[in-house]
Amino acid sequence: MISANLVKELREKTGAGMMDCKKVLTETNGDMEKASELLRERGIAKAAKKSERIAAEGLVCAYVSDDKKVGAVVEVNAETDFVAKNADFQKFVEDVTMTVVKENPKDVADLLTKTIVNSDKTVEATLTDKIATIGENMTIRRFTRFESEGLVESYIHGNGKIGVLVDINVENPELAKDICMQIAAAKPEYLDRTKVPADVLNKEMEILKAQAINEGKPAAIAEKVVNGRIEKFYSEICLVDQAFVKNPDIKISQLLKENNATINNFARLEKGEGLEKREENFAEEVMKQIK
Secondary structure, three states: OOOHHHHHHHHHHHOOOHHHHHHHHHHOOOOHHHHHHHHHHOOHHHHHHHHHOOOOEEEEEEEEOOOOOEEEEEEEEEOOHHHHOOHHHHHHHHHHHHHHHHHOOOOHHHHHHOEOOOOOOEHHHHHHHHHHHHOOOEEEEEEEEEEOOOEEEEEEEOOOOEEEEEEEEOOOHHHHHHHHHHHHHHOOOEOOHHHOOHHHHHHHHHHHHHHHHHOOOOHHHHHHHHHHHHHHHHHHHEHHHOEEOOEEEEEHHHHHHHOOOEEEEEEEEEOOOOOOOOOOOHHHHHHHHHO
8 A cells, every 4th residue: 555645755756746656656566766767767757857947838728518508718838839839739738628627627736636538547647748748848727617507608819828718698699709809808807896806996096096196186186086087997907897899889788788698707818827938039948959
């Protein structure tokens, strides 16, 4: 019986996945050195070393079931934009997204333990294989999955740069697609003003008040100015308060009302958003490979 502590020790030593560590320890009757050698021979330890390298490129992918009731959007990162154009990598991202729809994992850690579609391997084992064969660090960063009593619609922009998923009650599927494109273009942070956290709102009001006072307005007047300017803030960050990109004369709230539609939820994932980017250029990368 291989202990959890032994698996943990090998995982920390090699950076390989938990299931891979447990497998080689079982094969070697708990011999740490032989298990480490097996991981190296299979390219798994080599893949683990790549995990230290920055992965901020990659793809965002979306998949929606045929009945439009379940959908997911997933971000998988790699080190360079070249890998995003690799057909093998693209197929892997698609399979991961379909696995999210099928298995309904609670988070990325749970997703890694699931059997990936079209295979008998786990997502984690498949990811390790891709790192070893393609030669770059890759990470499954995040995902969102919706199940809807209405319909789920998706939109991918810029060959996987931005992915949008919407849970909406609507009779017109074209409107659902328009809402997806709105979210991709206008980048709302919240569905409506009731979803804006109190600390975010209070901070913005403090900033607006300071701006008004710096403009020379008395404190009493500054308060009224803040109330007026906060509407602009809502119109930028709240989806239903935004102007419709296809017709800026109307707001999304009006568009929804005219079409007897309601948005239940949405997600917008942008590739590499908030991640540190690689500093090397392509020429330097080639020189590194030559050396």
